[in-house]
Amino acid sequence: MTAIQTRPPARPEARNRIWDAGPLTKAVLAFALVLSAFPIYYMFIMATRTNEEAIDVPPPMLPGGHLGENIERLLATEDAYFLTGLVNSAVVAVTVTLSVVLISTLAGFAFAKLRFRGSKILLGLILVTMMVPLQQMGVVPLYELMVNLGWTGQLKAVILPFLVNGFGVFMMTQYATQAVPDELVEAARVDGASTMRIYANVILPALRPGMAVLALLVFMQTWNEFMWPLIVLNPDNPVVQTSIAALNQAHGTDYVMLFTGTAASVLPLFVVFVAFGRQIVGGLMEGAVKA
Amino acid sequence: MTLHVDTPAPAPARPGAGRPSGHRGPGRGGGLARFDLRATPYFLVSPYFLLFAVFGVFPLGYTLWVSLHDWELAGDKSFAGLDNYIDLITDGAFWNAVVNTLGMFVISTVPQLVLALVLANALNKRIRGRLFFRLGVLLPLITSVVAVAVVFTQLYGRDYGMINWFLGLFGVDAINWQNEKWSSWIAISTMIDWRWTGYNAIILLAAMQTIPKDLYEAAAIDGATARRQFWQITIPMLRPTIVFTVFISTIGGLTLFTEPVMFDGNPTMAGGTDGQYQTVAMFIVKEAFRDFDFGYAAAAAWLLFALILIGTLINYSFTRRIGGSK
Numbered sequence: 001m002t003a004i005q006t007r008p009p010a011r012p013e014a015r016n017r018i019w020d021a022g023p024l025t026k027a028v029l030a031f032a033l034v035l036s037a038f039p040i041y042y043m044f045i046m047a048t049r050t051n052e053e054a055i056d057v058p059p060p061m062l063p064g065g066h067l068g069e070n071i072e073r074l075l076a077t078e079d080a081y082f083l084t085g086l087v088n089s090a091v092v093a094v095t096v097t098l099s100v101v102l103i104s105t106l107a108g109f110a111f112a113k114l115r116f117r118g119s120k121i122l123l124g125l126i127l128v129t130m131m132v133p134l135q136q137m138g139v140v141p142l143y144e145l146m147v148n149l150g151w152t153g154q155l156k157a158v159i160l161p162f163l164v165n166g167f168g169v170f171m172m173t174q175y176a177t178q179a180v181p182d183e184l185v186e187a188a189r190v191d192g193a194s195t196m197r198i199y200a201n202v203i204l205p206a207l208r209p210g211m212a213v214l215a216l217l218v219f220m221q222t223w224n225e226f227m228w229p230l231i232v233l234n235p236d237n238p239v240v241q242t243s244i245a246a247l248n249q250a251h252g253t254d255y256v257m258l259f260t261g262t263a264a265s266v267l268p269l270f271v272v273f274v275a276f277g278r279q280i281v282g283g284l285m286e287g288a289v290k291a
Numbered sequence: 292m293t294l295h296v297d298t299p300a301p302a303p304a305r306p307g308a309g310r311p312s313g314h315r316g317p318g319r320g321g322g323l324a325r326f327d328l329r330a331t332p333y334f335l336v337s338p339y340f341l342l343f344a345v346f347g348v349f350p351l352g353y354t355l356w357v358s359l360h361d362w363e364l365a366g367d368k369s370f371a372g373l374d375n376y377i378d379l380i381t382d383g384a385f386w387n388a389v390v391n392t393l394g395m396f397v398i399s400t401v402p403q404l405v406l407a408l409v410l411a412n413a414l415n416k417r418i419r420g421r422l423f424f425r426l427g428v429l430l431p432l433i434t435s436v437v438a439v440a441v442v443f444t445q446l447y448g449r450d451y452g453m454i455n456w457f458l459g460l461f462g463v464d465a466i467n468w469q470n471e472k473w474s475s476w477i478a479i480s481t482m483i484d485w486r487w488t489g490y491n492a493i494i495l496l497a498a499m500q501t502i503p504k505d506l507y508e509a510a511a512i513d514g515a516t517a518r519r520q521f522w523q524i525t526i527p528m529l530r531p532t533i534v535f536t537v538f539i540s541t542i543g544g545l546t547l548f549t550e551p552v553m554f555d556g557n558p559t560m561a562g563g564t565d566g567q568y569q570t571v572a573m574f575i576v577k578e579a580f581r582d583f584d585f586g587y588a589a590a591a592a593w594l595l596f597a598l599i600l601i602g603t604l605i606n607y608s609f610t611r612r613i614g615g616s617k
Contacts, residue, residue, distance in 0.1 A: 138350025
């Protein structure tokens with residue numbers, strides 16, 4: 001772009017030029033894409049190889065034919081309890097997601113559309129606590145609580161602390177503010193609908209796209225949980241992430257099995273991403289603008 | 292997400308349905324309706340606050356209480372005052388963990404946010420397959436942290452790792468990445484950056500798109516170059532979002548746990564042979580669940596919280612200056 005222009009250039013040109021991707025932009029994006037995809041590609045390649053091939057120099061870059069055998073070996077590894085881990089993670093992630101979405105839409109509706117004393121303070125409180133690293137801060141008392149209840153080693157010990165999520169309430173509040181016109185709530189009220197009825201018949205349908213994004217984000221986050229399950233669960237009843245850690249510890253040099261396990265552990269997330277990627281990007285961007 | 296609202300027709304309340312009192316009209320109606328208006332909001336927000344009280348507020352306060360005691364799980368629980376805190380501030384291992392955490396935080400966050408800005412700016416240009424690129428940079432976020440750590444630990448392997456192989460092409464001797472502070476910090480920081488740069492780019496991109504285009508048009512007419520427009524318009528307008536990403540990165544960075552634990556292989560929370568990459572979060576878990584010194588771990592947790600508060604404040608005053616918003 002020329003630095004100095006003596007007269008205003010033709011309008012459409014001025015509007016366009018800086019928005020068009022130049023060669024540098026294209027190179028940056030292509031490079032970013034390769035960097036993003038490579039480790040994932042590498043993980044899936046390694047899951048189809050043997051350990052001898054995995055340490056070849058230069059390393060193999062194309063899939064091999066040993067995926068089935070690696071999976072068999074993975075499932076046969078007793079001290080990792082991989083299949084148990086997968087099932088447990090699914091149970092935990094689905095339960096937590098349902099709870100967070102339900103509780104967040106209830107609270108989000110109230111904060112966005114209902115007037116009640118203290119609502120501003122309560123919402124502010126949620127925002128403040130989002131800054132506190134509750135995971136690390138609360139780990140000792142939470143563990144004692146679970147010991148006293150006799151729940152250590154059980155899935156409910158993993159599930160309970162994640163049932164609510166300040167981010168979820170915040171997101172649903174924002175979403176409800178935008179997606180549900182006040183007139184709609186008032187009209188329903190005039191028609192004699194109770195608050196719960198408005199929630200069920202007016203709010204929930206309007207919130208559905210936002211709920212989907214929240215559900216996806218919470219599912220991914222919960223599926224990823226590592227520290228608390230590592231502390232509170234026993235090795236023979238793991239979630240998938242701690243199962244991989246056990247695999248890593250016991251068979252750190254058995255690369256392909258480790259990679260088969262990690263590939264299997266991210267597969268559910270990938271399915272979600274391929275199916276709903278567009279909504280996830282949209283949801284993140286939506287939330288970001290308002291943050 | 293395009294925010295067009297499929298406006299659901301307000302459920303036409305059937306006469307008599309749901310509302311036995313069956314009052315009509317805009318008036319405030321009977322006692323039941325008034326009770327509904329007054330009380331139901333609290334009922335709606337109560338599940339969050341009840342559960343948060345049990346699993347959020349209670350642990351925070353209780354941690355403070357525990358930190359003032361010599362506290363073992365099943366055994367002794369005697370009041371110790373500030374002893375745990377005093378021991379901590381003179382504990383070299385704790386400060387080592389603090390330095391590691393801060394070090395990795397800085398060397399991961401700074402390049403991450405700079406790269407995210409560059410990437411966001413690139414994603415904001417008109418290019419074919421925009422959605423494809425956006426999904427592409429978010430791909431790392433979809434993988435689990437544990438998986439990232441496993442893959443990168445392998446890539447950073449001393450003998451067979453691809454990174455040493457690649458460096459070897461340029462005549463660099465094989466590096467034992469786990470062995471030294473600097474090398475392990477770099478390895479772990481790249482794991483963090485790889486996973487989060489795209490996410491931050493998307494957040495920044497969203498904010499970029501809210502900047503009115505006439506600002507750029509006016510600047511272009513005044514003869515401002517693209518670079519100048521970036522520094523004089525884009526960056527200042529992005530300030531709130533940059534502050535937001537810095538906050539998120541601060542909390543994430545100072546509570547770093549999974550990557551270094553997996554990098555170690557053994558979940559002993561030692562963070563390498565000399566604790567060269569043990570973080571504060573690992574220190575807390577080690578004190579509590581390997582050495583069963585709950586009081587000490589609780590005190591470390593509160594110091595971590597203080598660290599995060601200080602870090603957030605420093606970052607806040609720092610990011611306030613971004614773009615010279617005088």
